[in-house]
Structures are given as C-alpha cells and as structure tokens.
Amino acid sequence: MKFISGVKPKETTEVTQILTGSYEGKTVKMEGSIHTIRAMGEMSFLVLRKAEGLIQCVCRQGNTDYDVKALKEESAVIVTGVVKQEERAPFGFEIHVTAIEVLSEPAEILPIAVSKWKLNTSLETKLHLRPITLRNPLERAKFRIQEGIVRGFRDFLHSQGFTEIHTPKIVARGAEGGSNVFKLDYFNKKAELGQSPQFYKQTMVGVYDRVFEAAPVFRAEKHNTTRHLNEYTSLDFEMGYISGFEEIMEMETAMLQYVMKLLEKEYQRELTMLQITLPNVEQIPAVPFAKAKELVADKYNRKIRNPYDLEPEEEQLIGTYFKEEFDSDFVFVTHYPSKKRPFYAMDDPADSKFTLSFDLLFKGLEVTTGGQRIHDYHTIIKKMEARGMNPEEIESYLMIFKYGMPPHGGLGIGLERLTMRLLDEHNIRETTLFPRDVTRLEP
Amino acid sequence: MKFISGVKPKETTEVTQILTGSYEGKTVKMEGSIHTIRAMGEMSFLVLRKAEGLIQCVCRQGNTDYDVKALKEESAVIVTGVVKQEERAPFGFEIHVTAIEVLSEPAEILPIAVSKWKLNTSLETKLHLRPITLRNPLERAKFRIQEGIVRGFRDFLHSQGFTEIHTPKIVARGAEGGSNVFKLDYFNKKAELGQSPQFYKQTMVGVYDRVFEAAPVFRAEKHNTTRHLNEYTSLDFEMGYISGFEEIMEMETAMLQYVMKLLEKEYQRELTMLQITLPNVEQIPAVPFAKAKELVADKYNRKIRNPYDLEPEEEQLIGTYFKEEFDSDFVFVTHYPSKKRPFYAMDDPADSKFTLSFDLLFKGLEVTTGGQRIHDYHTIIKKMEARGMNPEEIESYLMIFKYGMPPHGGLGIGLERLTMRLLDEHNIRETTLFPRDVTRLEP
Numbered sequence: 001m002k003f004i005s006g007v008k009p010k011e012t013t014e015v016t017q018i019l020t021g022s023y024e025g026k027t028v029k030m031e032g033s034i035h036t037i038r039a040m041g042e043m044s045f046l047v048l049r050k051a052e053g054l055i056q057c058v059c060r061q062g063n064t065d066y067d068v069k070a071l072k073e074e075s076a077v078i079v080t081g082v083v084k085q086e087e088r089a090p091f092g093f094e095i096h097v098t099a100i101e102v103l104s105e106p107a108e109i110l111p112i113a114v115s116k117w118k119l120n121t122s123l124e125t126k127l128h129l130r131p132i133t134l135r136n137p138l139e140r141a142k143f144r145i146q147e148g149i150v151r152g153f154r155d156f157l158h159s160q161g162f163t164e165i166h167t168p169k170i171v172a173r174g175a176e177g178g179s180n181v182f183k184l185d186y187f188n189k190k191a192e193l194g195q196s197p198q199f200y201k202q203t204m205v206g207v208y209d210r211v212f213e214a215a216p217v218f219r220a221e222k223h224n225t226t227r228h229l230n231e232y233t234s235l236d237f238e239m240g241y242i243s244g245f246e247e248i249m250e251m252e253t254a255m256l257q258y259v260m261k262l263l264e265k266e267y268q269r270e271l272t273m274l275q276i277t278l279p280n281v282e283q284i285p286a287v288p289f290a291k292a293k294e295l296v297a298d299k300y301n302r303k304i305r306n307p308y309d310l311e312p313e314e315e316q317l318i319g320t321y322f323k324e325e326f327d328s329d330f331v332f333v334t335h336y337p338s339k340k341r342p343f344y345a346m347d348d349p350a351d352s353k354f355t356l357s358f359d360l361l362f363k364g365l366e367v368t369t370g371g372q373r374i375h376d377y378h379t380i381i382k383k384m385e386a387r388g389m390n391p392e393e394i395e396s397y398l399m400i401f402k403y404g405m406p407p408h409g410g411l412g413i414g415l416e417r418l419t420m421r422l423l424d425e426h427n428i429r430e431t432t433l434f435p436r437d438v439t440r441l442e443p
Numbered sequence: 444m445k446f447i448s449g450v451k452p453k454e455t456t457e458v459t460q461i462l463t464g465s466y467e468g469k470t471v472k473m474e475g476s477i478h479t480i481r482a483m484g485e486m487s488f489l490v491l492r493k494a495e496g497l498i499q500c501v502c503r504q505g506n507t508d509y510d511v512k513a514l515k516e517e518s519a520v521i522v523t524g525v526v527k528q529e530e531r532a533p534f535g536f537e538i539h540v541t542a543i544e545v546l547s548e549p550a551e552i553l554p555i556a557v558s559k560w561k562l563n564t565s566l567e568t569k570l571h572l573r574p575i576t577l578r579n580p581l582e583r584a585k586f587r588i589q590e591g592i593v594r595g596f597r598d599f600l601h602s603q604g605f606t607e608i609h610t611p612k613i614v615a616r617g618a619e620g621g622s623n624v625f626k627l628d629y630f631n632k633k634a635e636l637g638q639s640p641q642f643y644k645q646t647m648v649g650v651y652d653r654v655f656e657a658a659p660v661f662r663a664e665k666h667n668t669t670r671h672l673n674e675y676t677s678l679d680f681e682m683g684y685i686s687g688f689e690e691i692m693e694m695e696t697a698m699l700q701y702v703m704k705l706l707e708k709e710y711q712r713e714l715t716m717l718q719i720t721l722p723n724v725e726q727i728p729a730v731p732f733a734k735a736k737e738l739v740a741d742k743y744n745r746k747i748r749n750p751y752d753l754e755p756e757e758e759q760l761i762g763t764y765f766k767e768e769f770d771s772d773f774v775f776v777t778h779y780p781s782k783k784r785p786f787y788a789m790d791d792p793a794d795s796k797f798t799l800s801f802d803l804l805f806k807g808l809e810v811t812t813g814g815q816r817i818h819d820y821h822t823i824i825k826k827m828e829a830r831g832m833n834p835e836e837i838e839s840y841l842m843i844f845k846y847g848m849p850p851h852g853g854l855g856i857g858l859e860r861l862t863m864r865l866l867d868e869h870n871i872r873e874t875t876l877f878p879r880d881v882t883r884l885e886p
Contacts, residue, residue, distance in 0.1 A: 003726040004689065004775060006697040007603070012684070014604070031684045033649075033849060051604060051652040074847030076684065076818075103684070106847030107820035131646040131843045140650055147607045160450070161457070161494060164590045166676045166858070168877045169612065169659050170625070170636075172885045182613070184627040184636070186673075187665070187881050193613075193627070193636075200877060203574040203886070206476075207583055209494040215658065216612050222630070230629075233609045241455070241474045241519065241546070246447065254449040283446040332447060375519075377550035396886035400574045404517030404549030406476060415609070434611045434643060438630050442615045443646070443839030 012078060015052040015091060023083040023093075030055065030095060031078045031103070033135075036115040037071055044068045046097065047115070048079060053269065054137065056089040057081060059097045066100040074110060074135075076103040123427060130434060130443050141270040142431055146419045148267045150214055152259030153235050153413075160251065162237060163208040167200035169193060169216065173394060176342055180220045182230075193218035196412055198344070199397040201238040202373060205408045206400050212237040214415070224438045226427045227365060229416060231436040238410030245346075245356040245372040248409045249286060249332050252360065252368060256281040256330075274423060279329040279362075285322055286332035289354065292318050308337040308353070319364025329421075334358040336371075343383050346372040346409075356409075362421040370411025377401035455521060458495040458534060466526040466536075473498065473538060474521045474546070476578075479558040480514055487511040489540065490558070491522060496712065497580065499532040500524060502540045509543040517553060517578075519546040570872060573886050577876070584713035585874055589862045591710045593657055595702030596678050596856075603694065605680060606651040610643035612636060612659065616837060619785055623663045625673075636661035639855055641787070642840040644681040645816060648851045649843050655680040657858070667881045669870045670808060672859060674879040681853030688789075688799040688815040691852045692729060692775050695803065695811060699724040699773075717866060722772040722805075728765055729775035732797065735761050751780040751796070762807025772864075777801040779814075786826050789815040789852075799852075805864040813854025820844035 013028040032048035032055060041061075046068065048055040057079050059068045071077070081095035112121060112129055114136040119126055126133045133139055154164065170186060171194045182193040197213050204211040217234040239251065260278045263271060271278070287295070290307065296317045297304050305311075310333075322331040335354040338347050345355040357371025374380040380401055384391050391398055419431035429435040434443055456471040475491035475498060484504075489511065491498040500522050502511045514520070524538035555564060555572055557579040562569055569576045576582055597607065613629060614637045625636040640656050647654040660677040682694065703721045706714060714721070730738070733750065739760045740747050748754075753776075765774040778797040781790050788798040800814025817823040823844055827834050834841055862874035872878040877886055 001769065002729045004692045004696045004729050005726040006700060007690075007693050031849075033847065051606065072847070076847065076849030103850055104818050104848060107845045110846050129842070131649065131839060132846050134647070134650045143608070144606060144651075146609075150607060150609075151601075158594070163494065163587060164593060165586070166589075166593075166659070166876060168674050168879050170661065170674050170879055170884070182627055182629070184625055186625070186884055187663075189884055191884055204577070204876075206574065207577045208587075216609070218613065220630075231611050231613050247450075249447045250450050253447045257449060283448040286445045286447050326444065375547050396574060399572070399886070402550045403553050403575050404476065404515070404519065405547060406474075406519030407546055433609060433647075436611050436613055441613070441629055441632055441634055443842070 015050060015055065018083060018093060019091060024085055025082060027080065027082050027098065028095070029078050029080050031076070034071055034073050034075045034077060036073060037068060039068070046071070046079070048077070048095075049135070049137070052091075054090045056086065056094040057097050058094055059100075063098065065098060068100075071100065071102070072105055072109070073115070074106045077101060078103060123429060127429060127435065127440065128443075134433070138273060141273045142419070142423055142425075143433060144270045145263065145267055145274070145276075145423065146415065146431065148263045148270075149259055149415065149418060149422075150233075150235070152262040153214060153255060154212070155262070156255045156258040157210075157212045157237055160210065160254075162210040162212045162239070163204075165197075165201065165204050165208075165211045165213050166215070167194075167197045167204075167213060169218070171199075180222075182218050182220045195219055196234060197236050198342075198412075199394070201236055201410060202344070202405075202408065203397070203400050205238050205240040205410075206405050209240045209406070210237070217412075222438060227417060227420075229428055229432060229435055229437060232417075232432070233415040235413040235415055235418075236410065238408060240406040240408040242372065242407055242409055245334075245358065245370075245409050246286075248370050248372070248411055249284075249334075249358060249360075252370070252411060252413075253281060253284050256284075276423060279422070280327075281330060283328075284330045284332055284360075285326050285328055286334055286358070287318075287322075288335045289333055289337065290335070292321075292331075292333050296321055308339060315361060315366065316364035319361050322361075323363070329363050331361050332358045333361060341371070343387055343389060344373050344380065346374050347383075360411075360413075362418065365417060365421055367417045367421060368411050368413045370409065372407070372409035375401065375405040375407050458493060458498065461526060461536060462534060467528055468525060470523065470525050470541065471538070472521050472523050474519070477514055477516050477518045477520060479516060480511060482511065489514070489522070491520070491538075492578070492580070495534075497533045499529065499537040500540050501537055506541065508541060514543065514545070515548055515552070516558070517549045520544060521546060566870060566872060570878065570883065571886075573877060581716060584716045585862070585866055585868075586876060587713045588706065588710055588717070588719075588866065589858065589874065591706045591713075592702055592858065592861060592865070593676075593678065595705040596657060596698060597655070598705070599698045599701040600653075600655045600680055603653065603697075605653040605655045605682070606647075608640075608644065608647050608651075608654045608656050609658070610637075610640045610647075610656060612661070614642075623665075625661050625663045638662055639677060640679050641785075641855075642837070644679055644853060645787070645848075645851065646840070646843050648681050648683040648853075649848050652683045652849070653680070654682075660855075665881060669872075670860060670863075672871055672875060672878055672880060675860075675875070676858040678856040678858055678861075679853065681851060683849040683851040685815065685850055685852055688777075688801065688813075688852050689729075691813050691815070691854055692727070692777075692801055692803075695813070695854060695856075696724060696727050699727075719866060722865070723770075724773060726771075727773045727775055727803075728769050728771055729777055729801070730761075730765075731778040732776055732780065733778070735764075735774075735776050739764055751782060758804060758809065759807035762804050765804075766806070772806050774804050775801045776804060784814070786830055786832060787816050787823065789817050790826075803854075803856075805861065808860060808864055810860045810864060811854050811856045813852065815850070815852035818844065818848040818850050
C-alpha cells in the first residue's frame with residue numbers, strides 16, 4: 001500500500017531560499033513562467049515570473065543545451081543555472097543558465113504585453129482580458145495588498161476574542177430591504193442573495209459575544225459608477241457588551257493600525273512597486289453628521305440643502321476638510337439620520353432623528369458603515385411598526401431579541417473600496433479580481 | 444475635535460485575565476449572559492455564559508444590593524464580585540457576587556432549555572430555533588472547532604506560499620455543468636451561482652502559482668440527504684508547477700496534520716467538551732479506484748456491478764476496510780474514471796479511461812475532490828469537443844490555456860462534511876450554522 005505523509009522537499013529552489021541561504025556560485029533549478037526574452041547579441045536575457053517576483057536569467061550563445069530562440073513567452077519552464085550576485089537584478093541575483101526544460105507552451109502569443117511595467121491599455125480591455133492581464137506584476141501586487149488587508153482584519157479580530165463564522169448567502173429576505181436585491185427561485189420558493197450578513201452576525205453575538213466574517217455580499221444596484229459593484233467582499237464584525245457605539249470605532253481603528261503594520265512588515269515589496277505611502281491611522285477624527293455638514297458648508301461656501309442627507313460631493317468635501325485641517329485621510333462621520341439607516345439601528349436617546357451610528361470615510365469615500373443596534377425586543381418591534389414593516393416576516397431574526405440579547409453593534413467594510421483608496425485607484429474595478437457590474441458577468 | 448485612537452481597556456475582567464493573573468480574593472466586574480439560576484436555600488448559583496465558557500457565580504441571601512429572584516435567564520448582566528478558587532467550578536474559580544447590573548432583558552422565557560448539557564430535542568426543532576439553540580455550550584463548541592479548521596487551512600497554506608483570493612459567486616456558467624445550478628436573472632442576462640471557484644482558481648495559478656479560497660458554493664441538488672447541502676463552505680486550493688497529482692495529496696495531508704495540531708493546541712476545551720479524539724493523519728493510504736473496488740469486493744463478498752462507478756455503500760466499505768486493515772480514518776481513492784470527472788480533469792496517460800485525480804474519504808465519506816488539471820490548450824479543446832461541449836461558451840476561461848499555463852492541480856474540501864466526520868455527527872446539518880436544504884431557507 002502507498003502512503004501519503006506530507007509535503008516532500010522540491011527539487012527546485014525558491015527565491016526565499018536563495019535570499020536567506022548561501023547560493024552564490026551554486027547550481028540551482030528554478031521553475032517559473034517566461035515573462036520576457038530579450039536577445040542582445042551574444043547574450044539573451046530571460047526573465048522568469050514567479051509568485052515572489054521576477055528573476056533575471058542570463059543565457060549565453062554557444063551554450064548548445066538549449067535554444068533560446070525556440071522559447072515562447074508564457075511557457076512554463078524549469079531553468080537550471082548558476083546563481084550570481086547582481087545588484088541591478090531584482091532580488092540582487094541572477095541565474096546563468098545551463099539548461100532549460102519546457103513544462104508547457106502557450107498555443108498563441110499574448111494579445112497584450114503583460115510584461116510591460118504598466119499595462120498600456122484601457123480599463124475595458126484590461127478587464128476583458130483579466131485572466132491574462134492579472135499576470136502583470138503591478139496588477140498582481142494590488143491583490144497581494146488586498147490579501148494583506150483581509151489577513152490583518154482576521155488576525156487582529158482573532159486576537160481580540162472574535163470567532164469567525166460562515167453564514168448563508170441564499171436568504172429568505174435581505175437585511176437591508178429595498179429594491180437592490182438579486183432574486184432567485186429556490187425550489188419553488190422565493191429567495192434572495194444576501195445584501196449583508198447582518199441578521200446572522202447579530203444572531204451570533206448571542207452565541208459567541210464577538211464574531212466576524214469576510215465573505216461575498218450582493219447588491220443589485222442598477223447604476224454603473226466608479227465605486228459600486230454588484231458583488232463585493234464585505235469584512236463584517238459584530239461585538240456584544242458594548243457601552244457605546246464608540247467602542248466599534250475604536251475596534252476598527254485598532255484593526256486598521258494592525259493592518260497597516262502588517263502591510264508595512266510583510267508586503268513592503270508590493271507597496272514599493274505600487275509606490276504607496278500607507279496612511280497614518282494613529283488617530284482618526286470623529287465628527288457628528290450635522291456638524292460635518294456645517295464645517296463643509298462654512299469652509300467651502302456651500303448651502304445645506306437637506307440636513308438629513310449627505311450628497312456625494314459633500315462626502316468628498318468632508319474628506320478634503322479633514323485632510324486639510326487635521327492631515328487625516330480618514331474621518332468617522334457619526335450620528336447619521338435615522339431615516340437613512342435600517343430599522344435595526346439604535347436611535348440616539350438624545351435626539352431620535354439621529355442614530356448611534358457612523359460611516360468611515362477614507363479620502364472622501366465611505367468604506368465602512370457601522371453602529372449600535374437595537375437589542376430590546378419591544379423597541380425593535382415598535383420601530384418596525386412605525387416604519388410599516390411586518391415583524392412576522394423576519395420572525396427567525398427577531399427571535400434573538402425576544403429571548404435576550406446583550407447591547408451590541410458592529411460594522412461592514414467594503415474590501416474593494418478600502419483597497420481602492422489605499423492604492424489611490426479611481427475605479428473600484430481596478431481593485432476587484434473579477435468585477436461584477438451591470439454589464440459585466442465575465443470573466 | 445474628538446479622536447479615536449484604538450481599543451481602550453475595559454472595566455470588566457475577562458476569563459483569560461483571571462486564569463493568567465493573580466485575582467484570588469480580588470473584586471472584579473464580569474459581563475455575560477445569565478445561563479442558569481439555581482436557588483439553593485441560603486445560596487443561589489448563577490451561571491454566567493461567556494464566549495470562553497461558563498462562570499459560576501455564588502449569590503448569598505441577605506446581600507440586599509440585588510435580588511436574584513428578579514433576574515431572568517438570558518439577561519445580559521455585569522456581575523461584581525470576589526474571585527475565589529474553586530476546583531469544582533469551570534476554569535477552577537467562582538465569583539462571590541456583591542452586585543449585579545442588568546444590561547438587557549428578554550421579552551419572553553426560552554422555548555427550549557439551552558442550558559441543558561445536551562439539547563434534548565429533535566434536529567428539526569434544533570434547526571428551527573437555531574438562533575437560540577446555538578447558545579447551548581455543546582452546539583457552540585462545534586462551530587469553534589469549525590473555525591479552527593478554517594484557520595488551520597489558511598495559516599498552513601499561507602506558510603506554503605499560497606495567496607488568498609476572492610472570486611465572484613455570480614457567474615455566467617458553472618464550472619461543473621449539469622442541472623444542479625441555481626439560476627438567476629442578472630440585469631436581463633442569465634446567470635448562475637458558482638458551484639465551485641474552479642475556473643477562477645485555475646486562472647489565478649497563472650498569476651500567483653499557488654492560491655486558495657474559503658468561500659460559499661451553491662448546488663441545487665434536489666435530494667435531501669444527511670450529507671448534502673445546497674450551500675456550503677468550500678475550502679479550495681490550486682497549485683502550479685506540480686510534477687504529479689500526488690503533490691496535491693501531499694499538500695492536503697500536511698495541511699490536515701497542521702489543522703489537527705492547531706485544534707489540539709488551541710481548541711482543547713472544545714475537543715474535551717465534545718469528547719473528540721482527533722484522527723491520526725501522520726500518513727494516509729492511497730489506493731487506485733479500481734483496486735479499492737476489488738479490495739472491498741473480496742473482503743466483504745460483494746459483486747462489482749459497474750467498474751466505473753462507486754456506490755455510496757462501496758464508499759462506506761472502503762472506509763471500513765482501511766480502518767480495519769490500516770487503522771486509518773482517511774483514505775485517498777485515486778484515478779477516478781474519466782467519465783465521472785469534469786472535462787478539465789487530466790486523463791491518466793497510462794489509461795485514458797481514468798484520470799489523475801482523487802477523492803479523500805474520511806470514515807467512508809468523501810470530504811475532498813481533487814486532481815491534476817489539463818494545462819494544454821489543444822488537449823482541453825479536444826476533450827471538450829469529444830464531450831460535445833462548445834468551447835466558445837467558456838472562452839474567458841480557456842484563454843488561460845491558450846496563452847500558457849503551468850502544469851497544475853488542486854482540490855476542494857467540504858468544510859461542513861469535514862467537521863461532521865471529525866465530530867462524529869450523522870447529519871451535515873449538525874455542523875452547519877444555518878443549513879440550506881431543499882425545504883430550509885430560514886433561519
């Protein structure tokens with residue numbers, strides 16, 4: 001009988017091994033994809049693309065064990081060669097090739113030069129060819145940063161006693177209501193795709209006190225904008241036993257501090273490639289909604305048209321204001337009007353036209369919505385009835401309040417938006433692997 | 444201006460603080476939910492439920508600062524009291540209460556006693572009242588174990604150079620084909636819910652060499668069984684530059700070893716509560732499909748009815764065989780028949796009726812499907828055509844082969860199934876937070 005007992009050492013050498021060992025002058029085998037080939041008379045430079053980055057390989061003419069001219073870009077190969085220090089090469093070394101084994105070959109040449117430093121094409125083409133254009137090192141770097149954000153989010157919350165949960169995405173009824181839900185037929189019953197894990201994460205506060213989830217959510221928004229997606233990754237957390245909604249903002253601030261430190265420590269290569277300066281999150285200003293509107297109206301000479309609404313331009317100007325006045329890329333706007341928030345939001349006891357809630361703006365764009373939730377059964381029933389909602393329709397959610405819930409609150413962060421602002425991109429599709437919008441269902 | 448700068452120390456004390464500090468005889472405040480109250484003459488025992496476990500609190504009569512009789516189960520409270528060592532209490536300490544502050548109260552008494560050690564009710568009732576029944580400590584423990592599995596999966600793969608990805612769940616076409624897809628209307632276009640991230644994870648191998656994702660997948664299976672769900676969490680990975688499909692099994696084995704160690708180290712309390720002995724995964728036997736059928740036919744006196752199919756009972760018996768003969772709870776069954784695998788599976792060059800693929804059985808149940816994939820463009824086109832499939836329909840997937848892909852393969856693990864087998868449960872709904880089956884869309 002054959003037994004499998006774990007990962008065997010590979011015959012090939014990894015970049016990190018070379019960087020941390022003594023390989024100078026030694027022969028190694030290294031696998032990768034042929035990123036580019038440049039013939040330079042007696043020498044050819046072959047650049048190998050690996051997950052970690054690009055590796056410069058030098059092929060000398062007269063070496064008859066392989067024919068560089070026969071090689072194709074995007075072939076997968078194993079290169080054998082001698083490691084030589086070379087300061088000008090990526091990672092500070094190059095490989096002087098003695099043999100090349102071709103593992104696979106493309107059927108056609110690339111329709112776009114992914115080996116260009118910056119892809120010189122429209123967003124439309126880039127997205128159409130996404131499976132290929134993502135091979136461009138700058139494009140790859142963006143989604144490595146995105147990975148780092150999610151890792152930081154989870155690792156930090158785990159350290160704070162949060163439990164990770166997996167909640168269903170096919171639901172009987174969306175948490176936010178409204179018309180922007182995708183509907184589907186579920187064995188002859190009406191179902192929807194979850195707009196948010198709201199009901200479930202609140203439910204799980206009654207179980208684990210503190211929970212989080214990083215998972216897809218779905219919004220059938222009919223407008224195509226640079227900051228909306230129809231499917232995105234929502235970073236959600238929810239925490240019990242809070243003494244005020246400020247604790248949620250404090251948790252988010254601490255999480256962002258952790259994420260920035262993680263990116264600085266483990267994603268420096270990508271940050272450098274993308275020329276990103278991480279924002280300062282040591283402290284984030286918090287300003288009430290009404291006050292924020294005033295500040296912006298005063299400073300930028302605007303009229304307040306509707307005290308209970310925030311126009312996109314106002315949001316942008318609040319960002320500008322806090323950058324100019326406090327040198328902060330982030331600002332918490334607190335106490336959103338009650339009618340702008342879902343029924344489960346807790347109203348401010350000081351003024352029930354507002355709620356104990358907040359948005360986090362990052363360079364003038366909302367990247368988080370959060371707040372304290374109602375935990376008392378009678379209060380939530382009353383609020384639903386005042387809004388003309390039927391409590392019977394969401395009985396299985398209301399159950400948690402009927403049988404007792406601690407004071408609690410939480411938030412949801414749009415991962416792609418956060419990444420977009422962090423990377424100073426101007427279209428959310430740039431920081432979404434395979435974006436879904438009104439016209440885009442493929443790739 | 445107000446500034447938020449991170450998490451402030453709480454006024455209340457956590458269990459871990461008490462366990463690692465010197466709190467004997469000191470007064471603490473502790474928050475939690477009232478799990479049970481037992482009046483015993485002059486004394487009452489109040490059990491506080493916290494994420495970490497249950498805390499025994501002793502209330503003496505005559506203490507007039509609070510009225511135990513007025514307290515309700517499932518109220519959220521802050522208890523003030525003196526910490527006393529008490530070996531018989533959970534965690535080895537109890538709190539002698541001096542004051543109780545009620546934070547919230549339920550509107551009604553629980554319809555089921557969640558404080559019973561084991562919930563004494565039908566699965567049907569348990570699932571109907573899931574938001575409440577999950578508060579039972581044994582129920583909670585199951586999903587903490589599930590959290591541990593996912594953490595281990597991610598942390599191990601991260602250490603092996605895998606990058607985490609987030610791929611769309613609304614897709615133009617499912618990867619597996621067939622009739623078990625949920626369909627939806629996507630802005631007047633036909634769309635489906637992803638049965639697997641297959642196409643996308645393969646695509647991302649061309650980008651990052653090694654990738655993983657832990658996310659929901661959707662299967663519109665019309666039959667209600669104890670081991671099928673219509674939505675589940677799939678733990679997927681895909682790796683490039685493999686020299687054979689054995690490398691995928693090796694990676695999975697090493698991952699399982701890591702997961703078991705993590706559970707042993709950090710989830711001991713839950714394992715003990717659930718009386719779970721972790722399986723030995725030091726080595727996992729691997730047996731070809733045809734051979735496995737033979738072994739079972741010989742030992743258990745069965746006829747092989749169809750050499751290209753595995754009946755559920757056979758699967759079960761293969762599990763029994765390897766338990767009896769090799770004391771292994773796991774077995775890799777390799778080289779599945781080609782017609783039982785999707786078109787992208789790589790056929791065995793030695794016999795094209797079979798594939799370079801495998802299932803992992805855990806106590807006779809398939810918990811993983813994996814294998815090597817075709818990486819050559821012409822080969823995959825030919826196989827599609829032989830199956831009467833139209834390559835034009837999945838052009839954006841086939842693009843990756845046309846422009847070059849390294850040899851690669853991967854797998855998908857059903858998280859709920861793995862948890863079910865690990866916890867010796869007999870129905871997959873027991874290890875799914877909020878299961879979706881043919882009749883169940885709520886809670």
